[in-house]
Amino acid sequence: MSEIVDLAHVRLGDRPLAVCDVDDVVLEFLHPFERFLDSLGHRLLPRSYRLHGNIVSARDEVPVDDALVSQLVLDFFEAQEDWQTPFGDAVSTLKRIGESADVVFLTAMPPRYTLMRRRLLDRLDLTFPLLATESPKGPVVRQMHGARPLPLAFIDDMAHNHVSVAESVPQCLLVHLMPESEMHRHAPKPGPHVVQARDWRDAEAHLLKHFSNH
Known part of the structure; x- marks a missing residue:
């Protein structure tokens, strides 16, 4: 609703x-969000037009859990003035x-x-x-x-x-x-x-x- x-x-x-x-x-949005992810040890792979499934650990490229991806977007909105x-x-x-x-x-x-x-x-x-x-x-x-x-x-x-x-x-x-x-x-x-x-x-x-x- x-x-x-x-x-x-x-x-x-x-x-x-x-x-x-x-x-x-x-x-x-996209480029600042990528820098934001990088600051947290994550990386965005441009494999499709989606955030979920394409954000991975910068260390081993293991995909980040969907719930964490959603939270990362909200955290970015919280910090948007800095990015x-x-x-x-x-x-x-x-x-x-x-x-x-x-x-x-x-x-x-x-x-x-x-x-x-x-x-x-x-x-x-x-x-x-x-x-x-x-x-x-x-x-x-x-x-x-x-x-x-x-x-x-x-x-x-x-x-x-x-x-x-x-x-x-x-x-x-x-x-x-x-x-x-x-x-x-x-x-x-x-x-x-x-x-x-x-x-x-x-x-x-x-x-x-x-x-x-x-």
Whole structure:
């Protein structure tokens, strides 16, 4: 059962809305997480697009127990302020987008780590509203946007999140943006209805074109 997502602090104006994922879209996740694992004597092998089964002991490459992998991800979220850095030109690009559109961060993360992420984003001067949830993203975007007759865009690195948003808000522009890495080469590809962005500059061009056509 999905948790209730509190949108009370999200105030939208009479202008387009860009909903943006955070990990490996606004903030680097994979590379800092690999350094975090290394500091604890573990290593990530890019054998598939999964963490479970691919995190091993650096000493003997024995896979780490699934329960410990899950805990390591939570520990990383707890310590994210010490490890995560901006992804590409996210900071400057989002500030430009924010001049003509509302921007809301929608991050797939247990809500109890919201405060840490909020501090980190604020430190980067990315003060846009933040929602942390483990619920499917589509219904959250639909709840946020409502029936507003204004352009809507969604930026994310995960194919299943684009599927969720497409089902809930069919009129939304879907932009797929992710890092280049050996592990990301195994990532599921989004459908043909999703725009592929090479980097933040490319994503910005797609968003601004979409916003100006409405």
